[in-house]
Amino acid sequence: MSFFTEEQIYRYSRHIILPEVGGKGQKKLMEARVLLLGAGGLGSPAAIYLAAAGIGTIGIIDFDIVDMSNLQRQILHGVNDIGRLKAESAHDTIKSLNPDVKVELYKERLTSENIISIFKGYDIVVDGCDNFPTRYLVNDACIMTDKTNVHGSIFRFDGQVTVFKPKEGPCYRCLYPEPPPAGLVPSCQEAGVLGVLPGIIGTLQAVEVIKLILGIGKPLIGRLLLYNSLDTDFRQVKLRRDINCPVCGDNPTIKGLINYEEFCGVGRH
Amino acid sequence: MAVRVRIPSPLQKLTNNQSEVTAHGKNVKEIFSDLEVQYPGIKNRLYDESGNLRRFINIYINDEDIRFLKNEESELKDGDSISIIPAIAGGGCVILHRRTDLQI
Numbered sequence: 225m226s227f228f229t230e231e232q233i234y235r236y237s238r239h240i241i242l243p244e245v246g247g248k249g250q251k252k253l254m255e256a257r258v259l260l261l262g263a264g265g266l267g268s269p270a271a272i273y274l275a276a277a278g279i280g281t282i283g284i285i286d287f288d289i290v291d292m293s294n295l296q297r298q299i300l301h302g303v304n305d306i307g308r309l310k311a312e313s314a315h316d317t318i319k320s321l322n323p324d325v326k327v328e329l330y331k332e333r334l335t336s337e338n339i340i341s342i343f344k345g346y347d348i349v350v351d352g353c354d355n356f357p358t359r360y361l362v363n364d365a366c367i368m369t370d371k372t373n374v375h376g377s378i379f380r381f382d383g384q385v386t387v388f389k390p391k392e393g394p395c396y397r398c399l400y401p402e403p404p405p406a407g408l409v410p411s412c413q414e415a416g417v418l419g420v421l422p423g424i425i426g427t428l429q430a431v432e433v434i435k436l437i438l439g440i441g442k443p444l445i446g447r448l449l450l451y452n453s454l455d456t457d458f459r460q461v462k463l464r465r466d467i468n469c470p471v472c473g474d475n476p477t478i479k480g481l482i483n484y485e486e487f488c489g490v491g492r493h
Numbered sequence: 494m495a496v497r498v499r500i501p502s503p504l505q506k507l508t509n510n511q512s513e514v515t516a517h518g519k520n521v522k523e524i525f526s527d528l529e530v531q532y533p534g535i536k537n538r539l540y541d542e543s544g545n546l547r548r549f550i551n552i553y554i555n556d557e558d559i560r561f562l563k564n565e566e567s568e569l570k571d572g573d574s575i576s577i578i579p580a581i582a583g584g585g586c587v588i589l590h591r592r593t594d595l596q597i
Binding site: 265353354355356359377378379380381382384399400401402403404415417448450452454455459460461462463464466 | 501502503512547548549551553556557558560561576578579580581582583
């Protein structure tokens with residue numbers, strides 16, 4: 225008996241005819257479990273393309289509610305979703321695109337208490353969250369649970385993408401050992417962001433996820449991709465593992481989760 | 494030694510909105526001193542109160558992080574390009590704004 229239904233073979237035919245994917249690769253995608261941190265600017269395009277690609281299980285963690293001002297960039301949601309939980313709106317959009325996808329929702333904040341048990345159930349984490357404490361929390365939890373973190377971040381007209389794979393490359397702390405001090409961090413609303421920018425960066429994250437699942441190409445491990453939309457400039461710089469990194473270095477000093485708000489000196493927003 | 498320096502968007506207010514400027518010096522330290530002469534205030538954003546480069550900003554010569562070369566003493570060749578790359582957390586939040594900038 226075939227793993228696929230007739231309909232699935234047709235739905236994924238443009239994948240299956242690619243020798244790099246094939247039926248074998250499509251099966252891998254359909255058996256994969258990917259966790260999206262946030263159903264916002266970055267999570268929206270990532271969720272949509274991963275769902276369309278036939279990822280078997282997509283987890284979404286988001287406690288926020290859809291607001292009119294989100295619609296400028298958060299394409300999972302529409303006018304009729306204003307006031308709904310983003311997680312629920314994301315669920316409906318994904319299901320209407322591809323009912324094959326199993327969607328698991330976590331309508332809560334990611335915290336030191338829940339992160340390890342949530343991460344354990346997934347193969348890959350897609351980090352599209354919007355503050356420094358969570359970035360460090362996610363990084364440390366990924367190291368501790370041995371999960372690959374497909375990282376994307378955006379600011380105004382600039383975006384950054386990389387893949388942090390424990391044991392094979394550097395982690396977020398190797399790249400940025402310390403967060404900016406409190407008071408140097410303006411809120412998202414004050415800084416602004418070009419609406420289509422998360423579309424580019426979140427889509428690049430989806431590409432990296434699919435490559436990792438299929439085991440094809442060259443993942444963005446040890447490389448930071450920088451995109452500037454005003455100059456239409458894509459560049460890469462090298463990232464190296466820091467042997468003195470407190471989490472993934474040769475002699476780690478941080479072996480459990482810490483208080484990340486205190487570490488970053490800022491409250492969540 | 495003339496090198497090109499890419500300026501991240503939070504600092505472009507100081508460089509008359511230019512995303513790339515030219516500076517002179519034989520190493521990174523000298524380049525930043527020259528930048529301060531041309532665009533006063535920029536050094537404050539790059540260094541902390543103790544005179545160390547801020548740890549949430551990375552400096553690259555071409556595609557190499559200077560922390561894995563000789564830090565600020567890393568030497569430059571004609572035609573090299575320096576990039577100043579801050580940590581960004583967004584969904585869209587960043588850094589390099591002084592507290593006073595936040596009181597809009």
